[in-house]
Amino acid sequence: MPDTSSHKAMTSRSSERFGKWLVSAPPLVYLLFFFAIPALIMVLASFRTPGEFGGLSPLVEDGKLDLNLDSYVRFFTESVYAQIFVKSVWYALLTTLFCLLLAYPLAALIARSPKKYRDLLLLLVILPFWSNFLIRVYAWMIILGPNAAMARAANGVLSWFGHEPVPLLFSSFAVLVCLVYVHLPFMVLPLYANLEKHDQALLDAAQDLGANGWQRFWRITFPLSLPGVYAGAALVFIPALGIFAIPDILGGPEDSLIGNVIKQQFLETRDWPFGSVLSIVLTVAALVLAGLAAWVGRSQLGTRSSGALSRA
Amino acid sequence: MRKRPVALWAAAAAGYAFLYVPLIIVVVYSFNNSRLNAEWVGFTLDWYDKLFHNQEMLAAAGNSLIIALVASLVSTVLGTMAGVAMYRYKTRLLPILVLTPIAIPEILMGVSLLIFFVLLNFTLGLASVALAHIAFCIGFVAIVVRARLAGMDESLTEAARDCGATPWQAFRHVTLPLIMPGVIAGALMAFTLSIDDFVITFFTAGAGTVTLPLQIYSMIKIAVTPEVNAVSTLLMLLTLALIVIASRLTPSLLRSD
Numbered sequence: 001m002p003d004t005s006s007h008k009a010m011t012s013r014s015s016e017r018f019g020k021w022l023v024s025a026p027p028l029v030y031l032l033f034f035f036a037i038p039a040l041i042m043v044l045a046s047f048r049t050p051g052e053f054g055g056l057s058p059l060v061e062d063g064k065l066d067l068n069l070d071s072y073v074r075f076f077t078e079s080v081y082a083q084i085f086v087k088s089v090w091y092a093l094l095t096t097l098f099c100l101l102l103a104y105p106l107a108a109l110i111a112r113s114p115k116k117y118r119d120l121l122l123l124l125v126i127l128p129f130w131s132n133f134l135i136r137v138y139a140w141m142i143i144l145g146p147n148a149a150m151a152r153a154a155n156g157v158l159s160w161f162g163h164e165p166v167p168l169l170f171s172s173f174a175v176l177v178c179l180v181y182v183h184l185p186f187m188v189l190p191l192y193a194n195l196e197k198h199d200q201a202l203l204d205a206a207q208d209l210g211a212n213g214w215q216r217f218w219r220i221t222f223p224l225s226l227p228g229v230y231a232g233a234a235l236v237f238i239p240a241l242g243i244f245a246i247p248d249i250l251g252g253p254e255d256s257l258i259g260n261v262i263k264q265q266f267l268e269t270r271d272w273p274f275g276s277v278l279s280i281v282l283t284v285a286a287l288v289l290a291g292l293a294a295w296v297g298r299s300q301l302g303t304r305s306s307g308a309l310s311r312a
Numbered sequence: 313m314r315k316r317p318v319a320l321w322a323a324a325a326a327g328y329a330f331l332y333v334p335l336i337i338v339v340v341y342s343f344n345n346s347r348l349n350a351e352w353v354g355f356t357l358d359w360y361d362k363l364f365h366n367q368e369m370l371a372a373a374g375n376s377l378i379i380a381l382v383a384s385l386v387s388t389v390l391g392t393m394a395g396v397a398m399y400r401y402k403t404r405l406l407p408i409l410v411l412t413p414i415a416i417p418e419i420l421m422g423v424s425l426l427i428f429f430v431l432l433n434f435t436l437g438l439a440s441v442a443l444a445h446i447a448f449c450i451g452f453v454a455i456v457v458r459a460r461l462a463g464m465d466e467s468l469t470e471a472a473r474d475c476g477a478t479p480w481q482a483f484r485h486v487t488l489p490l491i492m493p494g495v496i497a498g499a500l501m502a503f504t505l506s507i508d509d510f511v512i513t514f515f516t517a518g519a520g521t522v523t524l525p526l527q528i529y530s531m532i533k534i535a536v537t538p539e540v541n542a543v544s545t546l547l548m549l550l551t552l553a554l555i556v557i558a559s560r561l562t563p564s565l566l567r568s569d
Contacts, residue, residue, distance in 0.1 A: 019479045020401045027394035027450055031409040034447040035421070038428035042420075045427055055430065102330065105323030112320075123559070128331045130551050132508045134528045135544040139334030141536055142341065147350035184331065213317075242417025245510060249532060259419050266423050266515065276427070279420050286417055 046071055046276035056272055071273040075281065081261065085281065088258040091172075092240040095179040099187040099236045100229065102180065107191035107228075108221075111198070122192060129185040137249050140178045144168040144250070174250040179240055186239075187232035194228025195221070227298075234293040238286045258282055335548065342541035349536060359542040369543060372527035376507050379438060379523065383445035384503035390446070391453025391502070392495050396487075398454060399461040414451045421448060422515030429516065436518025444516045445506040452505060453498035460494025461487075493561040500558040504551055 047067045051057040057066060075081050110121045128136065143150055146167060155165040168174060198221065206216045244259030258278060265275030341349045345356035363369055394410050397403060413421055425444045429436055468490070472482040488495075510525040517526060524547065531540050 015479060020397065020403075023393045024397035024401065024403055024406050027390040027397070027454070028406055028409060030390055031413075031447060031450060034425065034428075034443055035413055036409060038424035039420070041427055041431065042424040102327050105320050106327040109320055109324035112317075124328065125331065127552075127555070128335055130504060130508075130555050131335060131548045132525060132528070132544065132551070133510055134525050134532070135338060135548065136334065138528070138532050138536075138540060138544065139338045141532060142337055142349040142541075143334055145349060145536070147348050149350075181330065181334065184327075238415070239417055242419045244419060245529070249529075259417075262419055262423060263514075266426060272427060275423060279423055283416060283420055290415070 042276045042279060045272050046280055048273050050271045050273050055270060071271075071277040074274060075277050081278070084256060084261055085258050085285075088241055089285070091176065091179065091257060092237050094176060095183060095240045096187075096233050096236045098176070098180045099184050100232065102184055103187035103191055103232065107188050107195050110188075110192050111195035118196075122189075125185050125188045133182065134245070134249075136182055137178055137246055140174060140181065140250060141169065144174050144177075169250065170252045172251065172255050175247050175255050178246045178250050179243065182243075182246070183236040183240055186235035190231035190235065191225065191228040194225050194231075198224055230293040230296055234290040237293075238290055241286050242282055338541050339545045339548070341538055342545045344538060344541075347537060349538060349541070359538040360546075362539050363542045363546075366539065368522070369524075369527055369539075372522045372524050375438060375521060376524040379442045379445060380503050380506040382442045383449055383506040384499050386442075387446045387449035387502045388453050388495060388499040391450040391498055392457050392491075394450055394454035395457025395461065395494075395498075396483075396491075399458045410451045410454050413448045414455075418448075418511040419515075422512045425512070426515040436516060437521045440516045440518070441513050441521065441523065444512050445502075445509060448509075448512060449502035449505055452501050453495075456498040456501060457491060457494045460491045460497075464490050497558040497561045500554045500561075504554050508547075508551065 045056060047069065049057045049066050049068065049070065106125060110118055110125075113121055142148060145151065146169065151168045154168065158165060202220050202224075203216050206220055211219065242259050242262075243257065244263045247255045247257050247260055248263075259282075262275050262278045262282070265271050265278060269275075337349075340352075342359055343355050343357070344352055345358065346353040394406060398407055398410065421444070425440070425447075426436075428434075429440045434440060469482050469487050472486045473479070477485070508525065510529065513523050513526060514529070517523065522530075524543070528540060528543060531537070
């Protein structure tokens with residue numbers, strides 16, 4: 001190789017390295033400073049002792065480093081927190097399930113529509129997601145409010161049966177409806193992305209072999225859509241697990257979830273170490289479940305596609 | 313052709329109704345001549361009039377606007393860099409840092425930044441909120457820009473380099489104009505995310521600073537009045553306008569393939 005071209009290659013490689021450094025460094029440094037370091041500080045804070053007036057006590061006191069597991073011990077020994085955590089997981093699971101039930105027909109309909117309408121139908125699902133989160137919560141305050149038509153109708157029916165009127169607002173029902181409402185688009189998008197790719201020939205073949213609509217759905221469409229289901233479930237479950245505003249606004253006193261306890265620890269009780277422990281448990285739970293969904297989705301996909309291939 | 317699936321249509325129609333009826337109710341009651349959001353009494357613009365004379369609300373809207381402008385500007389520059397870097401170079405750390413803030417529950421970023429700012433003795437206020445918003449907007453801008461780059465012919469940039477352009481000239485005169493729609497769409501997205509953000513703002517704003525979502529929150533915690541409907545309607549209109557512009561600029565964002 002001639003000397004000049006290798007020299008040129010070398011300078012272009014070093015200038016490329018410089019270019020790479022130039023474009024990646026600013027966002028990298030910013031996110032290290034305003035995302036990674038605060039997260040690490042929070043992890044560190046979970047091993048500290050709360051300060052006398054909130055926040056944290058001094059890191060080094062009387063020459064001793066203040067690091068302990070007290071807040072973790074508290075989380076695992078005081079059963080009330082474990083209960084709230086389990087309740088949060090339960091609400092998030094219910095939200096995921098109802099989102100799936102509502103999202104499936106929407107996604108299936110969009111996937112079957114003529115190509116020119118698909119973008120519009122999909123946009124109509126995403127659009128409400130872009131309105132302010134609090135507006136969407138507020139909307140349910142109106143709908144479920146004691147003077148609104150829905151509560152009056154529900155209580156009218158109940159009174160026929162001689163039942164006491166029940167408030168719809170400030171209840172677990174209100175919290176769940178709103179959780180489903182807010183997260184629905186996250187389930188529709190991955191489901192649609194999956195359903196859109198399905199091969200119509202498979203369904204036609206099944207029909208030719210005598211499968212009815214229900215069998216075609218359960219034995220072909222649904223199993224093939226599982227990767228989309230898992231992706232949607234992760235996208236709904238993770239944000240639903242950490243939510244605090246919906247129980248705060250629409251829930252009763254028993255509807256406090258893990259997000260509400262975290263908020264309380266940081267803004268009211270000002271027990272940072274314990275709040276940090278709760279936040280870490282929340283993150284770990286969210287990431288473990290998301291990882292699980294991704295793993296199950298991938299292994300399902302692997303066996304399905306290889307199975308389909310061997311059958312073909 | 314198989315027969316039309318009526319049940320599917322009905323279920324999907326119910327799904328769309330579920331998505332839209334609540335928002336329509338908010339808008340309709342913003343014009344209702346009654347304090348209660350219960351029965352239609354008559355048309356009025358009183359709630360909008362009250363809104364524009366509500367000093368707290370106007371101050372909150374001003375704060376939201378300042379934060380959103382600063383946050384979208386800075387996060388667009390940083391997010392474009394991140395998008396370009398993630399598309400062109402093999403980097404391991406950058407995608408993790410860019411995408412994790414989007415993937416984890418929002419409250420975590422809120423509380424960790426609260427600890428961070430307080431420990432640094434950084435006064436909570438407009439600046440801390442803007443810094444926090446930039447951090448979570450970078451990822452969204454980066455995703456949009458990277459998507460735009462993926463749909464573009466990279467050989468154009470190489471051709472510019474072969475013709476003797478410096479990397480900066482090639483970027484400035486070839487790559488940037490080509491990805492510009494993606495950059496603008498990312499900026500509008502960041503603006504919308506910032507002006508709508510409640511959770512992270514809630515933790516990083518401190519006691520004295522109020523943004524529009526924080527103002528709405530305290531109003532609905534105290535009493536529900538149609539003034540909230542009016543401000544909600546205006547906010548929805550603003551978001552809708554921004555989304556329409558953004559989608560015009562990058563149709564691929566909405567295209568299904």
